[in-house]
Structures are given as C-alpha cells and as structure tokens.
Amino acid sequence: MLKNIFRQKVERLFSLADIKIGGTRPWDIHVYNKKFFAKVLLEGSLGLGESYMAGWWDSVKLDEFFYKVLRAQLHTMVKPWYNFFEHLKAKVYNMQNPGRAFIIGEHHYDMGNDFYQCMLDKYMIYSCGYWKNSFTLDEAQKAKLDMVCRKLQLRSGMRILDIGCGWGGTAKFAAEQYHVKVLGLTVSKEQANFAKEFCRGLPVEIRLQDYRNLDGKFDRILSLGMFEHVGYKNHRTFMRIVDRCLKKDGLFLLHTIGNNRSTIKNDPWIERYIFPNSIVPSARQICKASDGLFVLEDWHNFGANYDKTLMQWFENFHNHWDILKRHYDKQFYRMWKYYLLSCAGSSRARQTQLWQIVFSKKGVLGGYLASR
16 A cells, blocks of 8 residues: 555656656666665655666656756755755865865776776777767767866866876876976776876876865966865865966866756765765856855856767766676666766756866956857
8 A cells, every 4th residue: 555655656746847657768767676665755866776676667768857857946945854864064174175185086086997988088088078069979078178178278287186187188288289287186096097098298297186285376277077076065165275376367268067956965965875975066166166255257167068979978878888887787787877868868958067267367368258
C-alpha cells in the first residue's frame, strides 16, 4: 500500500514536467526497481542519482529528462530531511578552508590524465567552449581561449596568472599565440605533472599550490572554471588576493558556472560523487565579493553553450568506453553519464549559466571594449 502511495506521488510530480513512467517518448523513464519511488521522495536528488547508478531506472534521453525536470523546477518540490543538516554544516564550517584545498584535486582531477584525454579537446580544456562560429569541440575551445586573451588585451611580454590552470591548455595557448609569460596554479598533482610536460619549452611555470599562498604582481589574471571550488566563505578572500596581485592597470577575467540564486551548499549527489566541497556562485555573491575592489567592465553570459560542450564530452566519453572500461566499472559509466547529461540538461533548461566577467582595478580610461 505504502509503495503504491510513493509511486503515485512520483507519477504526479513527474507529470508536472510531462514525464511518464513507462512512457514511449525519449525523455520518459522506465523503472526496474520499486524501491526507486521511496528513495526519490525521501532523498531527493541524491536518491535520484544513486538509484540511477544502481540501475534502478533509465531514460533513452537522460539529458532531455533533466531538461524537463529542471525547467519545471521539480527539484524545488522535494525537500529531503538531511537538507537541514547539510545547510547547517555549510553555515558553520568553512568546507573549502586551506586544509581542505587539495581534496577536489585528489577526488576529481587526479582520476587519470588518460581518462580526460579521451573526453576533452586537444588543449585539455575542462570548461565551457564558445560555439558561436564553431562546429567541433576543438574549434569551440580554441575560440573560447582566443576570446579570453582578447578580452584581457594580452600583449607580448606580459606576465599572466592563471588560477586553476588545469592541464595547462590555457597557459600553452596564451604563451604560443600571444607571447606572454604565464604562472599556472592547480591543486591536482596529475594536472601539474601533465601541464609541465604539455608546456615544456614555453615561458610557463606550473605550481601545485593553493591560491591563498600566492605572492607577486601580474599584468593580467584569469581563472577559468575554478571559482566553483572556492566556496562562499572564501569568495572575498579570493577577490582580495586577486586585487593584491593585479597591477594597477591590470585586468582580471573570471570564467565561472553561475547559479540563478544564492546558495551555500552543493547539490548532494554532485557533492558526494563528483565535486566535493564545491558550490556554484550567484551573481549576487560574485558582486558582493568584488564590491569596492574592482570596476566591473563586462559581464558575458553564454550559458547555453555549455549544453553543447557537455554533450560533446559525453559523446567522447561514450565512444572511448571500450578503452576506459579496462579501468572503470559499469557503475562508474552510469555515474559519469548521469553527471554529464544532467549538467547538459541543466544548461539547456537555463537552470545554470556560464559567465565571463572582466574586472579592472580602477576603470579602463575611455571605456572597456568587450570582445565577443
């Protein structure tokens, strides 16, 4: 009886997003374990993700399923009991303090350079591409990197800081194409090792280092896809360090996924399985953190581009599974598929954004001309 009640509630919930259980459309879902209904109602997104990993349900087009779920705001209608404790923990503790800075590197980015080479473009860029005039992932990432360099108005001989340099692709591109010197920071040992080799022979230095241990002055500072790991309690500290290290006539470009509302805790499934100690910032949180330190020169939202980027990453991952499955099991495949396609659906639903923000120290005299 209770199981039927759980099923009826889930069916009613999904009907608000035009999703049917056992339906024939690509975004409908098929349930293979009746425990699914209670788990979703009691545990929300964590239960939805874990039950998918376990094979309890599936959908032909998982990205479309999530597009419909998130566009209909269904995630706001289920409030698991543990949300209160997660919120309290995020309120009390600094989950991204210096002692925890390297956890995200060890959990996510140290998973294996070979793995990410199968998924990413030739520059190994793990952030949203720019698809305005691009047809392939390589083209979209190269277009994004060039746009970043043009927005920063790079000139030969400049000293650049790349906070969260990843596998060194941005540093390599800027050094080769704009003849600048780059210092890249990462908290991933695997990324640091790869980046040093990737940028060999170029004026690029790679350090395994937390941004809070940084000194020096730079003509330009950029951060692509790292601010999501900073945490709301550290946003102001991050901005103060950028302010301290940026020359008075310098520019700072922040590239980050953006949240439509301010939150202080991560999605519980993403927190547990993908990005521990991370939180997507809102526009309000970014503006509050930078208030009084910088002049906001440009705010560019191309969040819809992340949908296409994520779908390309999934296609690459899926097409290389015959190679990857030698080291990863079926549950990992389902976890990674769920991660990439749920995020694609979120971008498609405009639930999450992608922002590139350009700051100056005191305002660009005569005005800043934004590149697109």
